Amino acid sequence: MTGGWDWAYAVEILPALWRGLQVTLLATLLGSLLAFGLGLVFAVVQRNRVAVLHRVVWAFVQFWRSTPLLVQAYVIYQVLPDVGITLGSLAAGVLALGLHYACYTSEVYRAGIEAVPPGQWEAAAALSLPRSRVWLAVVLPQAVPRVLPALGNYVISMFKEVPLLLAIGLVEVVTVARQLSAESFRPVEPLTLAGILFLLISYPASVVVRRLERRTGAR
């Protein structure tokens, strides 16, 4: 029967939910790494004005962040196999997350790069440093720490968006909760616990990010 809260059942399903949550966390971690890397590439390409590439990247970023992650995940999971690229649920999900959030992180990096004083660029030019050294030794070491809190906020957002990958078959915590409730005909405990698990991780994480924001003095 449904209705009410069954503590015994709640305790019984915790290990299964925890396994699902690990998949959610893994997807978040891999998606974040991809978004951090790809976003940086997008930002540097746009700043360096690489031939027509910077216009293409700009247009892609504007388009991709105005459209739903869910549809993008379907494209990657269902359309790519038609051109010979077949990805599993996790790989497709991570690629979808990484690509979507790279469009946000690239803007974050851009702001960070713009905040580096012009004098730094000029000094690097005066020392006739090679382009790669200008970026790796002068600009990025000053730009990246400043934007870490903003990047952290996107990691938290991504974590909360992982469940929509259940649409492409990723067995993350909400999928597990749905399976459990289908088996037991009790939706109350699994879905409520899933929500509590999200809160238990994302609330402390957001407190940490806020503290970091205050320390770096940047928004």
Added chain:
Amino acid sequence: MLDSLPLILSFLMAGVPPTVLATVGGIALTVVLSAVAGLALVSRHRAVRAVSRVYVEFFRGTSEVVQLFWIFFVLPALVGYQIIPLGAGILVLGLNHGAYGAEIVRGAVRAVPRAQHEGAVALSLSPWDRMRRVVLPQAVVEMLPPFTNLFIQLLKSTALLSLVVVDEVVRRGQLLVPNLGVGEKLTIYLVELVIYLVLALLITAGMRLLERRAAARVGRVPATGVAT
């Protein structure tokens, strides 16, 4: 593959009204909740602030998909009746984005210079008039750009309603995918993406208009866009 484009277009366009309805309904609820919860966050009363803080952290902390499934699957088990999917969707969209909007409102109200509050006190305006005539008109100018982003997030979130079988754009696409040839999948999804892009551009254009009005009202030239 292009010969099936008219069919795909007409089939997907039929999903636009529910998507727009969910977006507009969600935005309306978001605006109300943002205003109420946001002003509560800057209240002088500790209890009011605490209640609002709990609402904001709860809805920002739990995933939107979980909230949607909870209202759709758990609530009926607890109270015995089911909200129609579109209604449940609008409720979740509004509650979720309202929590983010409350933070925007709080930030904008607190960003109004102290001297403005003090000036209003000196003119012996009532607390209500101080807020309504002095603080809010200035705060609104600050709020509108972040709200544009929030509304576009909300538009994108309406795609989640396909998971609880609301007959919107993405859901209709999912119905179409198995029935058409292999080469058509990309067309279907591209059409979907373009539909969202157009809706997002409409939101941006509408908000730009509001930004210009709000800025003119407090005698400022808008920072973004062309001054007229």
